[in-house]
Amino acid sequence: MGDIEAQRARQARQVWLVVMSLIVCGVGITNAMLMSVTERFREIGTMKCLGALDAFIVRLFLIEAAMIGILGSIFGLLLGHLAMLLIFCIKEGFSVPAKMNWLTMLTYLAVGLVIGTVLSLVAAVPPAVRAARMPPVTALQTEI
């Protein structure tokens, strides 16, 4: 039982934690988008009556998901990094910001943004496909 093994175990736990949170987030995004698609059945049906193709509807929802993904990621990243800085400052004194490697943090911010947006896009695919499959006649329906 060495120090290296303990460190590796800790790293593995961290990776597992991150992957789990990403999966939970993804499921949450899919659920929210599915609700949105179901509520907007009339809008989708109407657009199809006006001549929209299935691919257009898919693009529509994916672009929406990408925008939400970018905004959400930025917000989450800023909040998370601020919290992290605060915790480290409290633990090890307020000289941390001066000693920190800002370049690494910017890299983390960029990577986080990409991961967040990609996750949002991937999670939005099932609802988007569901929306595209709605027939135009749903525009006439009064309930789903």
Next chain:
Amino acid sequence: MAKIECPNCGEQIETTGSVTACPQCDADLREVMEEVRRQQKAARGDLVRDESVTTHEFIVRTRDLKKIYIMGDMEVPALRGVDLDVRRGEYLSIMGPSGSGKTTLFNMIGGLDKPTEGSCFIEEVDMAQLDAFELAWLRCRKIGYIFQTFNLIPVMTAFENVTLPMIFAGMSSDEMMERGQALLDMVGLGDRLHHKPFELSGGQQQRVAVARSLANQPAIVLADEPTGNLDLQTGKEIIDLLKELNQEGGTTIISATHDLKMIDVSDRIVHIRDGDVERIEKRADLELEVGTLGSEHAPEH
């Protein structure tokens, strides 16, 4: 909204209604107003008329249209062989109780559903032979839809709603702006271009929907209970608007409705019951007395 110039003193007058005398020199402006009105009518006709080069007399034809819905292990026949011919420029109303197949027939004509048997032709094109892309093209260019629930996109302004079908049709940006403005002027909402649907009343929303249905100069306009969600007075305005479009622009209008006021302005009325056409009436043969609000006719006792 019109700008006219007084022939006497050259004064520019902007008027929404009819002005009979020039405010400056008191000259008679009635002839000028008539000319302006004539020009507006012609422009409206140009805006709305379907310019496709066709010689079809019958714009919609159905032959032995049958539709059977399968609910579980039960077969429910919604249409039992409907033959219908709609002439170009006609105003047709489809009437029938719920469950009569009225909505099913409407869906067939509008390309929203495929029949189990029989065929439906729009401008001699058999709709059952079309694939998804071609159907979408048909809905974009040849059919305009008006819904009972208006169905405007809530996040888009009135102008954007009207120009949406033009985007699908691939119209150029300049043409889109021009035509969108002209259409909204025609329905009387020229000053509410940038209002979103929640800022418009029900009648105004339906007007935007009417303008939208004409975006790509369709061959037919399909109206599903257009006055269903409107009060009597607003409903009447919409009906008048549709009648105007039918008479001046020559737009073929097919509406499914319960509203007697709509029956009043149609050329023919198709009664459907239990999936069959019960009878087809000509408006000229009908004796309809529709009650009116207000002081149009003095009550007779």
